[in-house]
């Protein structure tokens with residue numbers, strides 16, 4: 001499989017018009033659209049218009065489905081109703097889970113953060129999913145692995161995120177991903193591979209490296225602890241990292257994904273962004289299609305998400321809106337207007353000429369906010385490149401691989417992200433260019 005993936009990767013890189021600005025080090029590769037068009041904010045066609053001219057839809061050919069339901073808060077009853085209705089629009093839970101099957105519910109539990117921080121999947125969403133699955137089978141467990149490999153304990157993550165309490169109240173197992181099954185060189189959690197059915201429950205958030213983190217990226221958590229940091233270290237360029245996520249996703253495809261978009265995170269997610277009341281629950285039989293809809297909601301062209309792009313190329317799901325049947329709310333009614341993207345994201349889809357002019361100096365980098373830092377050393381111990389020295393409040397940028405794990409894992413939002421001077425200038429030029437294009 002890895003050989004096939006390699007060939008696929010080479011083809012995809014060509015298709016994507018990839019430019020490596022530092023090929024020897026494998027760093028700072030910039031994916032740009034051949035046309036030089038700013039893809040992140042490119043104008044979109046509404047899904048209604050897409051569907052009316054979509055021959056697949058008109059011919060009744062099977063399409064991926066995404067259900068969108070509004071839900072204004074995490075109130076238990078409201079949550080249960082929204083989840084049940086969303087899954088009902090897909091055909092009901094019985095379509096995905098059969099009597100007696102072993103079900104693993106996989107939330108996003110990045111780090112020990114309480115529900116109100118909007119970093120982890122909210123426990124009330126998990127409660128609603130548990131109650132729904134219980135209608136079919138009682139063999140249910142909940143589990144995830146956090147984003148680090150040192151200092152952070154999964155017991156603490158389960159406690160702080162509210163997952164422990166919900167599982168105890170609902171009488172289901174909370175499993176730890178501490179035993180590995182090696183497949184294709186990847187140590188998957190045994191609990192994941194042992195499950196008959198995986199229900200994926202991602203959180204609607206932005207992501208510094210991949211722009212958005214949704215249903216496909218959430219399966220990265222199926223991998224055991226330290227390997228995740230090693231994966232960052234081995235797959236430095238974001239194209240490499242995205243194709244690695246796809247390699248994982250191929251082995252642990254969920255049958256059903258339910259996205260917690262009640263309170264979403266915009267800006268510098270996945271841990272230090274700002275909260276946004278999106279008031280949405282998404283459900284889908286296709287994690288790739290779910291990410292397409294999320295990107296549409298956020299105003300990002302789906303092909304700008306490398307995981308979506310590669311998954312589509314690999315035939316792992318539907319990567320274009322025209323192949324997706326949307327039910328419940330219409331996209332135009334629930335779009336997240338002016339959804340803020342991570343600071344780093346402007347670089348990823350910058351036109352070729354911007355990369356040519358500014359080269360490697362266009363970048364974003366992490367820095368320690370000394371006043372906010374409590375010296376817990378989580379960032380230092382979990383930095384895959386060992387680039388952080390907390391005693392000196394320093395990050396060694398000659399070692400840093402710009403994975404932003406420190407930014408994700410700091411529980412005190414004491415790792416900031418800023419643009420280099422060239423990045424600020426390039427960002428300003430792109431903004432002016434985009435405004436001109438939009439006629440503002």
Ligand code: SF4
Nearest residue numbers: 373374376377379410
């Ligand atoms: S920057 Fe954050 S994670 Fe790192 S030592 Fe300070 S508080 Fe801890």
Ligand code: SF4
Nearest residue numbers: 383400401403404406
């Ligand atoms: S300093 Fe932060 S961004 Fe740089 S390699 Fe370490 S964890 Fe990654």
